[in-house]
Amino acid sequence: MGLLDESVRMALRGRVLAGDVKPELDGKGVNLFGWVHEIRDLGKLVFILLRDVSGICQVVFRMEEVEQSVRDAVRGLTNESAVFVEGVVVKQPRSKLGVEVVGKRLTVLGRAVPKLELDPTGKVSAGLDARLRHRILDLRRPEVRAVFLVGSQVLKAMRDFFHMKGFVEVRTPKLIGSATEGGAELFEVKYFDRVAYLAQSPQLYKEQLTTVFEKVCEIGPYFRAEASHTGRHISEFTSVDIEQAFADMYDVMDVLEELVVHVHRHLVENHQHLLQMLGVNLRVPKRPFKRFTYDEALEILRSEGVELRWGEDFGTPHLRILGKKYTGYYFITHFPTESKPFYIQETEKDPRVSESFDLMYQWLELASGGTRVSDHDVLERKLREKGLNPAMFEDHLKVFRYGMPVHAGWGLGFERFLMVLTRRTNIRETVLFPRDRFRLTP
């Protein structure tokens, strides 16, 4: 009898989730569908922990009180098989949850092979590499799954927030035609009889779109062909971007702050159970976040005995020092123009300083943004200064002749944000199927 059997289909309509099996249901007959999380065979008494998306509940089979066919089915069970259990809920103080289901019938809907590569109960620990090689089994572990349930809630909270604030969610191309933007290495792909590249950022498109929608946001995948090997870089990642017309860096920093607070509040108020599963005690950060300038950061480093030449960018060791001093979220602003891309606006007072900012969490860079250049001629000049050919940017430049307002925006690394929220230390743990220098499967 399989899932397609008519009686199983009927039973599915009266399905009760494992997480909904409560002592109050005492005496009620239930149909449970899920996976065999654990089997404890005591002989005439067999305990099965049944796991579904909602949680885990205990089913007990009294072997002398069920039919022979059920006994055979129970005896032949393997861990992680997909099953259908019919039983009766009983209040049971001897069970940890105070309730269990006395199993009457058991149907194996999808048998799992006996010797799994990974143990979804987590009794035997596994290294990250082994976990990622057998990712689906790894994801069945409640704690691992919780990372992505939180991730889904973060996405929801962010979208709610953006809509509330009047942002229009847009989708820009991930296949692009020119590799002239500079910076990170691009992945090449065959595009009919030409070469195309995978997008590494929506930057130019989102700026252009502010002249249409004023406030745009995008949550999308980007690709960087860097040979990086760290716990916070992967070659395919998700970026949360906004761009806003008639706004400067301070306006969008406020948006970013509010977003971070909104996401925290959503999780803390509505999803404590997920946070508990992750062992995370999350607190809603207070606004405004600490803000200091690049120059002030240099001073802080100097006071810690680290001398940095003005204009030099921070290395990871420098950020670790700052992160030790400033726990939680904070902004570093006004980076040297030199270290920023061509589209970042210089300050009026000093062209060597830019209207830019990074959002940090301890030593981890989460987001960066700033006021953008909105003047056509300045943009053209800055392209040249960065050694880029303005002719290659004609599609972009021409928009700046169509009435370009002052605008600002930022990009936030979604997985890095999720690392912070779920307290994971390797970014690969926050991606279902991570792609890095050496990993292209599964």
Add this chain to the structure above:
RNA sequence: GCCCAGGUGGUAUAGCCAGGUUAGCAUCGCCGGCUGUCGCCCGGCGGACCCGGGUUCAAAUCCCGGCCUGGGCGCCA
């Protein structure tokens, strides 16, 4: 790309420094036993030294190269 550490049953590890044992422990899988487990327990069985080369009477162990993994750094719109 660089530095450090590592690669032993499906998983996680001990053994390696100081070469020679039946390669140990746990989990896992199979078989048997158990009516209150909740990391169930008890007994039996099964399964492994990353690849290539070298040194040696003898290599999991020492040396060289490769591949891969973890951590750190760099790179990084």
